[in-house]
Amino acid sequence: xxxxEGLQALCRARARLRAGAEEPLRIGRLAAESGLSxxxxxxxxxxxxxxxxxxxxxxxxxxxxxxxxxxxDESITEISLxxxxxxxxxxxxxxxxxxGVSPSGFRRTAARLRPEAASCFGLMAGAPQPGNSNFGExxxxxxx
Numbered sequence: 001x002x003x004x005e006g007l008q009a010l011c012r013a014r015a016r017l018r019a020g021a022e023e024p025l026r027i028g029r030l031a032a033e034s035g036l037s038x039x040x041x042x043x044x045x046x047x048x049x050x051x052x053x054x055x056x057x058x059x060x061x062x063x064x065x066x067x068x069x070x071x072x073d074e075s076i077t078e079i080s081l082x083x084x085x086x087x088x089x090x091x092x093x094x095x096x097x098x099x100g101v102s103p104s105g106f107r108r109t110a111a112r113l114r115p116e117a118a119s120c121f122g123l124m125a126g127a128p129q130p131g132n133s134n135f136g137e138x139x140x141x142x143x144x
Contacts, residue, residue: 009034
């Protein structure tokens with residue numbers, strides 16, 4: 001049975017893994033800080049959270065990669081190295097396996113969808129859409 005202190009230690013380790021996707025954290029170090037052997041730490045971590053520390057770290061890195069692919073002009077190689085992947089090939093293969101499309105395909109698709117996404121956000125925020133009227137109303141006259 002896991003003590004409250006043991007659970008807190010695992011939660012702290014998971015938070016550090018999530019926050020430190022760009023920082024190379026050693027699983028052995030997290031285990032030692034949790035007061036467990038590396039093997040026991042990994043087993044307990046997976047029992048509590050449903051995935052290993054490595055899986056958490058990779059998932060968080062891939063989440064950051066999707067954000068960077070959408071929001072930055074950095075090359076895919078720069079993003080992969082920035083997030084701690086050992087090579088572009090490793091990053092691209094893992095990204096495609098987990099996300100379902102290559103990083104470059106993801107970026108291309110996102111670039112094509114950006115105008116539609118922007119208008120969706122505008123609708124959610126209540127911004128008026130040009131030529132849009134409800135319930136058969138006459139279109140609003142344009143200012144000018």
